[in-house]
Amino acid sequence: MNKEALYIVSKIKIAEILLIGCSAGGFSIIYDLVLNFPENFPLPVLIVIHRSRKYKSLIEEQLNLNSKLKVKMAEDKEQIKKGIVYFAPPDYHLLVEEGGSLSLDYSEPVLFCRPAIDATFQSAADVYKEKVIAVLLSGANEDGAEGIAYVSELNGLTVVQDPDFAEMRTMPQAAIEKANVDLILNNLQITELMNEINQVKNLLE
Amino acid sequence: MLTAKLISLEQVEEIIGLVAKVYGFDFSGYSRASIKRRIVRIMLMKQVTVFELKSQIINDSGFFEEFLQEITVNVTEMFRDPGFFKALREKVLPYLSTYPRIKVWNAGCSTGEELYSFAILLAEENLYDRSFLYGTDINPLVLETAKRGIYDLKKMKQNSENYIASGSIRSLANYYVAHYDAVSINSSLKKNTLFSMHNLVTDGVFNEFQIISCRNVLIYFTVELQERVLNLFYESLCPLGFLCLGSKEFLRNEELARKFRVIDKIENIYQKIE
Numbered sequence: 001m002n003k004e005a006l007y008i009v010s011k012i013k014i015a016e017i018l019l020i021g022c023s024a025g026g027f028s029i030i031y032d033l034v035l036n037f038p039e040n041f042p043l044p045v046l047i048v049i050h051r052s053r054k055y056k057s058l059i060e061e062q063l064n065l066n067s068k069l070k071v072k073m074a075e076d077k078e079q080i081k082k083g084i085v086y087f088a089p090p091d092y093h094l095l096v097e098e099g100g101s102l103s104l105d106y107s108e109p110v111l112f113c114r115p116a117i118d119a120t121f122q123s124a125a126d127v128y129k130e131k132v133i134a135v136l137l138s139g140a141n142e143d144g145a146e147g148i149a150y151v152s153e154l155n156g157l158t159v160v161q162d163p164d165f166a167e168m169r170t171m172p173q174a175a176i177e178k179a180n181v182d183l184i185l186n187n188l189q190i191t192e193l194m195n196e197i198n199q200v201k202n203l204l205e
Numbered sequence: 206m207l208t209a210k211l212i213s214l215e216q217v218e219e220i221i222g223l224v225a226k227v228y229g230f231d232f233s234g235y236s237r238a239s240i241k242r243r244i245v246r247i248m249l250m251k252q253v254t255v256f257e258l259k260s261q262i263i264n265d266s267g268f269f270e271e272f273l274q275e276i277t278v279n280v281t282e283m284f285r286d287p288g289f290f291k292a293l294r295e296k297v298l299p300y301l302s303t304y305p306r307i308k309v310w311n312a313g314c315s316t317g318e319e320l321y322s323f324a325i326l327l328a329e330e331n332l333y334d335r336s337f338l339y340g341t342d343i344n345p346l347v348l349e350t351a352k353r354g355i356y357d358l359k360k361m362k363q364n365s366e367n368y369i370a371s372g373s374i375r376s377l378a379n380y381y382v383a384h385y386d387a388v389s390i391n392s393s394l395k396k397n398t399l400f401s402m403h404n405l406v407t408d409g410v411f412n413e414f415q416i417i418s419c420r421n422v423l424i425y426f427t428v429e430l431q432e433r434v435l436n437l438f439y440e441s442l443c444p445l446g447f448l449c450l451g452s453k454e455f456l457r458n459e460e461l462a463r464k465f466r467v468i469d470k471i472e473n474i475y476q477k478i479e
Contacts, residue, residue, distance in 0.1 A: 076424045076453050077431070092424075092453060095238035098214065103236040104453050106421045107243070109276040122209035123238040151210045 008182065011157035012200045016131040017080065017096075018043040019124055021117030021147065023050040023139030025167025029187055030137070031063065034085055036191055039068040042201035043133070044104075045085040046074070046094065046124065048117045050139070053091035057133035060087050076104045086116035095123040113143045121147025125154045132156030135190065136164065139171025159183045159193065209241075211248050211276045216242045216255050222260055227309045228269060230343075231406050232276070234430030274346045278425065282363060283318040283377070285420070286452055287370035289472040290326060294372060296468050297447050298330045303417055308338040310414045310441065312405060312434075313422035314340030317351025318364070323418065324394040325380055329373070339412065345423035354390035356381075361388055380468065393423070405434045410441045417442055420451035432458055439464060439477065448475045 022030055030047060037045070041064065051057055064071040074086040080100045088094035093105040093115050110116035121134050121144065134151040136144045138161060152158045158181045163169035165186040175181060185193060212220075217240055222234045232240060237310040248258060251271075261268040261419075284290050301307050307327070311320040320340040327333040342348050361377065368377040403411065405422070415439045423431045438448055441463060448465065450473040456462040465475035 038222050056344055077428050077457070079391050089453060093242075095236070095242075097236055097238050103238055104424045105236075105239045105242070105278070106424065106451075107239070108280055119242065123241070126238070126241065128211070146207060146209070153207060153210060 008157065009200055011130075011182070012135070012197050012202060014131050015043060015157065015197070016132045017128050017133070018197070019048075019121055019123060019132060019134040019151075020045065020137065021048045021121065021135070021139075021144045022137035023113075023117075023141065023168070023171055025138035025140070027055070027059075029120050029161070029190070032187075033194060034063050034067050034069070034071060035145070036194060037067065037069045037085070038198055040083075040202060041069055041194075041198055042079045042205070043197065044082050045069070046080075046096070046120060047085060048088040048094060048115050048120045050076050050115070050143070051090050057090060074102045074104070076102065078102045083125065084196065088120060090115070093119040094125045095119060097123075097139045098127055098169065100127065109142055111143045113141070117144035118147040120123075122150050124157055125151045127158070130155035133159065135159040135161075136172055137161045137190075138166035138168045140168040141170060142174035144171055145174040145178040148175040148181065152179045152181065156184050157184060159190065161190065162186045208245050208249060211245050212241065214241060217244060217280045219385065220244060220255075220259065220262070223259060224269075224272075227263055229301065230273070230404070234406055234427050234433075236425055236427060239278070239425050243276045243278070247272060250275065260461045270346070274344055277315075277342075278421075279315045279343055279344070279347050281315045281318045281361070281421075282367060283322045284364060284367035284371045285319065285322075286472065287367050287372070289420075289449070289452070289474075290322060290367075291373035292469040292474055293323075293449070294326055294330065294473040297416065297474060298332060301447075302330065302332060303394050304415060305335060307332055307416070308412060308414045309336060309416045309418065310412070311338065311340045312403070312417060312419040312438070314342050314348075314400065315344075316356075317354060317400065318356070319418065320351065320398060320400075321354060321380075321390050321394055322368075323416075324398065325368075325377075328394065329375070333394075336397055338398045339414075340398065340400040342400075343402065343404045343406075345402055348402065351400045354395055355387050357391075358383055358386045358388055405437065406430065410437065412441065413443050414441055414446055415443055416447045416449065418449040420449060420454070421470055422451070423454045424451065428457065432461070435461055442476060442477045446477050448477065449473065450475075
């Protein structure tokens with residue numbers, strides 16, 4: 001294994017939580033990723049997508065029917081557990097509290113976004129520090145860049161979708177400009193990384 | 206600059222301790238991730254470091270007043286969650302129409318938009334004249350705004366959309382007068398209201414109510430503080446009184462939940478039955 005691959009594996013080994021953020025153009029890859037998670041995926045997953053509160057969203061229900069992991073909307077003060085994929089509810093920021101529980105927050109939107117990817121990534125990094133893997137996908141604004149930079153600052157593993165492969169390049173591009181991102185990956189490579197996380201962690205269990 | 210780097214969770218603890226010591230406000234039951242975001246916001250607004258923040262809290266009570274204003278979240282709308290107000294109109298107010306007096310407590314009322322939404326609903330159901338609405342908050346500055354009932358015209362578009370979605374056939378414009386870029390709530394909706402300071406963390410029962418509405422406040426509290434506050438609401442409700450929580454808040458404690466009946470599961474409206 002080369003030095004870079006060793007570094008990535010060392011990050012995966014200590015990871016305790018997986019964060020994924022996306023906005024416009026990222027939904028289909030989110031679907032693919034969630035459906036691809038194996039039953040014994042070793043990390044809890046928090047997903048923040050920008051969506052309107054005006055329409056009832058069926059994302060969680062649909063994914064829960066077809067995914068091997070349980071998929072649900074995050075609830076206030078819920079304990080984070082492995083084997084569950086949590087989505088930030090529309091119109092609330094999703095925050096991570098000390099002790100590994102979730103809380104919801106109705107404060108001002110960030111860059112016109114509530115939920116804001118930044119808010120979730122920052123609060124998760126405060127609690128899990130270097131044990132975070134954060135993935136930022138396609139989007140049409142710059143939410144998530146601060147969050148990725150903060151995860152990087154606290155030595156978590158940062159992954160950004162290659163802007164050339166993203167339907168909307170603004171969001172991944174902003175993150176790459178703001179942070180010293182560990183991995184810039186195309187869609188296939190992101191799926192492979194998820195499989196690698198699964199293999200590495202489960203081998204060590 | 207990374208905003209989240211401005212202050213660590215350990216330093217947030219220090220600020221909470223300091224505020225308790227110097228001013229007696231206890232924020233120890235607040236969710237830390239939210240509090241950190243509020244403090245970062247204050248530090249950015251005031252352009253201060255953690256060191257300066259601490260010394261200003263200690264030495265400048267005027268600064269602390271502004272700190273207190275910003276430390277709690279004051280984001281609100283009229284008729285926020287239209288489905289909630291529809292349920293209130295259809296399931297709660299008909300029940301209360303048989304009561305000679307209807308006392309409403311809007312706890313954590315912030316700038317008052319929700320309380321005036323209740324007032325409009327009560328007026329439309331011809332119940333306003335026998336109603337009295339109490340709005341309370343920890344924050345004296347938002348209470349001043351609530352008392353004045355003057356709001357930014359720009360916000361009325363969203364408010365009107367909410368109002369229409371709540372199932373009303375009138376226009377929200379019937380209830381305010383617009384001057385330039387602001388609107389003023391009709392004085393007829395203000396006469397049976399009282400806004401005053403009340404701290405859910407430390408203050409107790411002050412009256413008996415037919416409806417208590419506390420929406421999007423409990424999410425900022427730890428589970429322990431949520432329980433304390435829910436017990437306070439239980440004690441403050443008349444028999445068969447109604448408790449309204451935010452769309453993401455619920456009665457977690459089973460013992461307490463048994464003392465209520467669910468009126469609307471989605472909108473989180475409960476009735477005290479025991």
